[in-house]
Amino acid sequence: MSDSERMVIVGASLAGATAAETLRTEGWTGPIVLIGEENELPYERPPLSKGVLLGKDQPEVAQLHDRAWYDDNNVELRLGSKVTAIDTGARKVTLADGSEVEYDKLLIATGSRVRKLDVPGADLPGINYLRTATESKALTDAYAAKPRVVVVGAGWIGLEAASAARERGSEVTVIEPQSTALASVMGEQVGELYADLHRQHGVDLRFGVGVEGFEGEDHVTGVRTSAGDVLPADLVVVGVGVQPNTELAEAAGIEVASPEDGSGILTGPDLRTSVPEVYAAGDVVRWDHPLLGHSIRVEHWQNAKDSGKVAAKSMLGQKVTQDALPYFFTDQYDLGMEYAGDVPRGTSYHVVLRGDPASGAYLAFWLDDDNHVLAGMHVNTWGSLDAVQDLIRSKKQVDPDRLADSSVELSEV
Numbered sequence: 001m002s003d004s005e006r007m008v009i010v011g012a013s014l015a016g017a018t019a020a021e022t023l024r025t026e027g028w029t030g031p032i033v034l035i036g037e038e039n040e041l042p043y044e045r046p047p048l049s050k051g052v053l054l055g056k057d058q059p060e061v062a063q064l065h066d067r068a069w070y071d072d073n074n075v076e077l078r079l080g081s082k083v084t085a086i087d088t089g090a091r092k093v094t095l096a097d098g099s100e101v102e103y104d105k106l107l108i109a110t111g112s113r114v115r116k117l118d119v120p121g122a123d124l125p126g127i128n129y130l131r132t133a134t135e136s137k138a139l140t141d142a143y144a145a146k147p148r149v150v151v152v153g154a155g156w157i158g159l160e161a162a163s164a165a166r167e168r169g170s171e172v173t174v175i176e177p178q179s180t181a182l183a184s185v186m187g188e189q190v191g192e193l194y195a196d197l198h199r200q201h202g203v204d205l206r207f208g209v210g211v212e213g214f215e216g217e218d219h220v221t222g223v224r225t226s227a228g229d230v231l232p233a234d235l236v237v238v239g240v241g242v243q244p245n246t247e248l249a250e251a252a253g254i255e256v257a258s259p260e261d262g263s264g265i266l267t268g269p270d271l272r273t274s275v276p277e278v279y280a281a282g283d284v285v286r287w288d289h290p291l292l293g294h295s296i297r298v299e300h301w302q303n304a305k306d307s308g309k310v311a312a313k314s315m316l317g318q319k320v321t322q323d324a325l326p327y328f329f330t331d332q333y334d335l336g337m338e339y340a341g342d343v344p345r346g347t348s349y350h351v352v353l354r355g356d357p358a359s360g361a362y363l364a365f366w367l368d369d370d371n372h373v374l375a376g377m378h379v380n381t382w383g384s385l386d387a388v389q390d391l392i393r394s395k396k397q398v399d400p401d402r403l404a405d406s407s408v409e410l411s412e413v
Helices: 014-025 067-072 133-143 156-167 188-200 247-251 301-315 385-394 400-404
Strands: 007-010 032-035 075-078 083-087 092-095 100-102 105-108 112-114 127-129 149-152 172-176 204-207 211-216 220-225 230-232 235-238 242-244 265-267 278-280 285-288 327-332 335-341 350-354 362-367 373-379
Touching (some): 007 014, 014 032, 014 301, 067 075, 083 247, 133 156, 133 235, 149 156, 156 172, 156 188, 156 235, 156 327, 188 204, 188 327, 220 235, 265 278, 301 327, 335 385, 362 400, 373 385
Parallel strands (some): 007 032, 007 105, 105 278, 127 235, 265 285
Antiparallel strands (some): 083 092, 092 100, 112 242, 211 220, 335 373, 350 362, 362 373
């Protein structure tokens, strides 16, 4: 490779900025152009729904680097610039202002966007989503008035938004069409543990209930539900998932998974796409995971960091694979949790609990029918995650009774 070659990164996201940083730490001295649609410096998302939303931290804590870092490391940062097209034949990207940027190697790190509700009144002021730094700041400021809050969706974002609102003194109602919190990702048994946590903190949970529309004239005043009632609301937070921004790649002829197959830009373990010299990282990539044995797309913070590093090294011609286990964490009230592993949708599994959930400190494991550990999490049991990951990576059969017995070391189950 020649140092005159230009590395272009589309998406000034955590994955994109991590890739730029890795290119430099790995010794690349050639041009790097990092293009982002937002006007904010690249940032991490977890603080936006945790410390910032609680009013404890300023949004700046989420920034990966300050402006000087990009200048000092000769990373050309183009913020407020939307890429409208990728020409893989001519190896260039076109921006919304009509300008073009040529590349020798391209990384697509365009991330995801929130799914929006399409119901009457969905555009009323006071209806909030939580994805960007701007949205987090607006919601943080709104929480200061202690409004009556209705959260739509009992997934991770919805529960963190509910937790922050309660901790700041708001009345909170959560509505969710599934049978309990986190049912699609944790299963009903573990999901109900999180539901109980929120009940204990005074959250009004309405399961099996959807949104029919929003009430109000100049501002939202209520949420009309499928149960036939209207929930009073001064503020609504919608957290019903995200969808990857694959449109640029698809229009450029880069292979993309269908929504039925989980969406995402398809790559191998080295994060190379179907088109030469084009790579993908972060929320938008669906890659062949060498350990799990199937393709996977992960929407969490750790994957953005891991895949950004791997993609950068792959762009430099290094032989690398993205084999990190999916990982995420949450903080709600006095609960701290870390999770590792993957349970594919439709997989038959059973859950083994280790410790008493009523104590506030326990572990949970998801096992397949042959008693292989697919995933595990700890709640307020710090220092145990490495052992959980070792069990997953080992792919060995475990004894569920020994796994549930806290007196038996995890390495001995």
